[in-house]
Amino acid sequence: MRVLLAADGSKYTKKALAFLVNHESLVNNKDELFVLNVQIQVPGRVRTMLGSAEVAAYHREEGDKVLNPIKKFLDKHALKYRCVSVVGHPVDEILNAAAKEKSHLIVMGTRGHGLIGRALIGSVAQRVVSDCDIPVLLVK
Amino acid sequence: MKVLFAADGSTFTKKALTFLVGNKNLLGKGDELVVVHVQDAVSANIERKLGSAEVAAYQAKQADAILKPIKRFLDKHTINYRCLWVVGTAAGQIIDISKRERVQMVVMGAHGHGLLSRMFMGSVAQRVLAESDIPTLLIK
Numbered sequence: 001m002r003v004l005l006a007a008d009g010s011k012y013t014k015k016a017l018a019f020l021v022n023h024e025s026l027v028n029n030k031d032e033l034f035v036l037n038v039q040i041q042v043p044g045r046v047r048t049m050l051g052s053a054e055v056a057a058y059h060r061e062e063g064d065k066v067l068n069p070i071k072k073f074l075d076k077h078a079l080k081y082r083c084v085s086v087v088g089h090p091v092d093e094i095l096n097a098a099a100k101e102k103s104h105l106i107v108m109g110t111r112g113h114g115l116i117g118r119a120l121i122g123s124v125a126q127r128v129v130s131d132c133d134i135p136v137l138l139v140k
Numbered sequence: 141m142k143v144l145f146a147a148d149g150s151t152f153t154k155k156a157l158t159f160l161v162g163n164k165n166l167l168g169k170g171d172e173l174v175v176v177h178v179q180d181a182v183s184a185n186i187e188r189k190l191g192s193a194e195v196a197a198y199q200a201k202q203a204d205a206i207l208k209p210i211k212r213f214l215d216k217h218t219i220n221y222r223c224l225w226v227v228g229t230a231a232g233q234i235i236d237i238s239k240r241e242r243v244q245m246v247v248m249g250a251h252g253h254g255l256l257s258r259m260f261m262g263s264v265a266q267r268v269l270a271e272s273d274i275p276t277l278l279i280k
Contacts, residue, residue: 001163019275023141023244025165104163110269121269129250129261129278135159137245137277138269
């Protein structure tokens with residue numbers, strides 16, 4: 001089964017990873033795990049001020065911060081995977097990647113870094129569930 | 141893996157079943173599926189008027205109509221399952237039973253029979269996500 005894991009580095013990402021390796025049958029070696037991290041674009045003004053090279057480096061660095069621990073974790077559990085960090089809007093990028101990878105399943109946290117802890121379910125998860133036709137596994 | 145499947149007989153129930161049997165690594169040997177169907181309670185007024193025996197018979201008939209095709213389908217695909225149905229509030233019962241049965245994952249439709257089904261996600265799915273800590277797979 002082709003699984004897309006949307007990772008933002010929050011504690012829910014950790015829980016989703018733990019769930020995946022605990023149920024290895026979901027992503028055993030012949031299956032493919034695609035880990036996607038989406039970096040939110042810095043505002044245009046900031047980009048102009050810093051220069052796009054600087055901004056690109058920043059995004060890369062932030063993406064690595066999220067993906068490196070995940071890589072280490074998955075390597076330790078001998079899972080086959082691919083990792084990518086992109087810049088854009090989380091919902092759009094998750095949906096794009098799921099379509100491009102022909103994923104069978106999207107795994108993500110019910111909530112990420114969002115501040116509104118009261119919200120029953122995060123806005124990204126909410127929109128992914130409502131906008132896409134692929135089954136979504138929400139972990140919390 | 142022990143999986144709870146919440147079935148309301150809507151189109152999502154069918155899609156969820158197809159997904160579950162289509163991915164053998166979700167429900168293989170040694171895995172167990174608990175199919176749960178929740179019948180709404182009948183209001184006290186109506187129950188008084190009809191008599192509780194009549195109401196119970198009606199609910200049993202409704203539940204049977206929904207569970208029978210599911211049983212047939214799961215038998216055909218030789219899935220290890222148990223079916224049960226209860227009367228109550230859908231979300232509350234799904235949460236209670238998932239805890240009691242110690243399931244590792246809940247599978248349900250992103251929305252069921254509800255009218256606002258085009259929007260976001262159903263109220264039952266919302267409540268289950270908000271109140272339970274078990275990973276929840278939403279099917280659309």
